Amino acid sequence: MEKEIFKHCLINAVKYGGKARVDAVLGKILAENPELKEKRKEVVKKIKEVVKEINSLSLEEQKKKLEELGIEIEKPRVEEKELPPLPNAEVGKVVMRLAPYPSGPLHIGNARMVILNDEYVKRYKGKLFLVIDDTIGSEEKFVIPEAYEMIIDGLKWLGVKWDNLVYKSDRLEIFYQYAEELIKKGLAYVCECDANTLRKNRATGLECIHRNQSVEENLEKWKKM
Template sequence: MRAELEQAAPEALKREKHQKAVGLRELPGDTSQGVVLRFAPNPNGPLTLGHSRGVAINSEYARVYDGKVVLRFDDTDTKVKPPIPDAYDWIADEYEWLAGNPADIVIRASDRMPVYLEHAERMIAGGFGYVCRCSSVSFRNLREDKQDCPCRGKDATESLSDWKAMNAGEMEEGDAVVRVRTEMTLPNPALRDWPALRIQHAPHPMVGDRYKVWPLLDFQSAIEDHEQGITHIVRGKDLMDSTRKQTLLYEHFGWTYPEPLYWGRVKVHEFGGFSTSGMRASIEAGEHSGWGDTRLPTLRALRRRGFRAQSLRDFWIDLGLTQKDISISMQTIEAFNAKRIDSSTERRSFVREPVILSLDSNLATDNPGSRISVQKHPGGTVEGFREWNLGDSVAVQAADAAVGSIRLKEYADITVSGESAAVESYGRSDDRPVVHWLPLEMGREAKLHRPEDGSIISESGLLEDFELEVGKVYQLERVGFAKLEELPENGPASLLWLHR
């Protein structure tokens, strides 16, 4: 039997190991007519690491299917999570940075109010929505008991006149709400005559006090998804009931609901969750210096530290779409980034806690002269050399000097005694530890700022002063990756810690 198989179909005998699937799984539903996705943040702050999943996944699907992404600002709340005017531009920029291209379409819910109000009126006139004047508590009790509220039985004309009063500003906040008519007996209490629009008199930062009635997310989003021809909605599974609510609304309008996909909640060990309002509060309380504070999980902070957009994309795409609630480590994201940048990142020497040693080279022969060349990257993946002018003094880290017998990388074997050191050999003579160092004249003062336990510690040292470029990430030998953020004429250069 086996012999026969070997003859006929040798591949059938091979045990093939299962492979891990790469990339995102296929989108469900019909994708032949093109796909339209959307990313819909609230502009109440800049984008966080949490948002980056939405940008990465949606833009990647758009790339794979040659589709479009709508960037929609869900800014219909003026009280609880009010928009920050600057955040619209921040987010558009951050989207472009992360996705690698600008969003195909950008819209603001606050600019589209007439569309929502018109649909609300149609809904009320059609009898599948009504104005409810119950208080939120009393409605909550009725919903709990599966009982109709008194407003439910009103005819459309009465609701319509209430609707006009709401819009005219003749009702106070909390006096009325527009509900979508479902069934009060639905098993899922979340779906029973859910609220679609409410009164807000607080002025909107972008459109002022023109509107007195504003849609809630479930209604606004439902209408707009249909208006924009969204084919697939990728969102957190906390919004599963939104899908169910909106599907009921779509049935009233006779529309077809987009294909929904979900992801679970994500936490990062080092940061916890990603609450924009929480961060805003801590910034206002002075606990953080701003949205770009390197201790914050904002895209701005990550970008400032030197993370590549592609690394973040790699990470989220590798994670894929699962509904499991997960808690990941920054180490994993850092590994993706290190992989992306290592081969193209130049090396530099940064000596912390420097001690200055004067070199005595009387003993050694084969002195290489007054200059040495060190590769910009040890693997040669960055071409070129760092040229070091040598003098009589060198700087090494105190802890390294304390070892006594060390090798100055690429230069000389020395033995330290006090403030001087004897050069024993320029070639490598034994297996003594190799340390990073600097000729004194090649060093310029610098501070490396790194977050630790919620505060930022700054380590002073000497940074190799060779072709330094602000904004560039370097790998500090035996220290780790860091971005050069400032290079002032006077005073220490500023380095921001990236990762190992």
């Protein structure tokens, strides 16, 4: 039993940076020797002694002892995966967009999205648009001026290059123009519901009470906004 404990302590230590763990070694010992479950306390005591001894050695010393025992640790296999192709995508015609909200630096979720878009652009020799989405602020989530530069710095650090930089706030007049055209065509309406009502309607599938307003009424309310 002692030899088995010593072996598994060494293997565990070398695998995890020079520090063996009692619970990990115990699991291995009991899996290979189920009959020792009845002597669990005795086994744990011995493992603790050996773990203390092994952990006092340097990682190089641990590796040397493993070699002396003729044990080689298999390196973990790294499975390489490729991004799936984009449906109906054509080389030179793919356009991807990044639209971070400037409330702070890029977070992990942003970085993942950024890298995926960048990789697809490279694969299809397309274009990448960076759109700073600074028109959706609220009392809970507001624009932080320093975040504009933080986002740019974060993208540069990730090695991402964009073809065009757009600030949504610079295009408000364009958005207003198209919004008014949609209202005139009866394809949009002015909603005056509060946030709680909006959430409730979405959750229950209820129609907004303002949806059936006339075009004239919507335009009047739109111009007062």
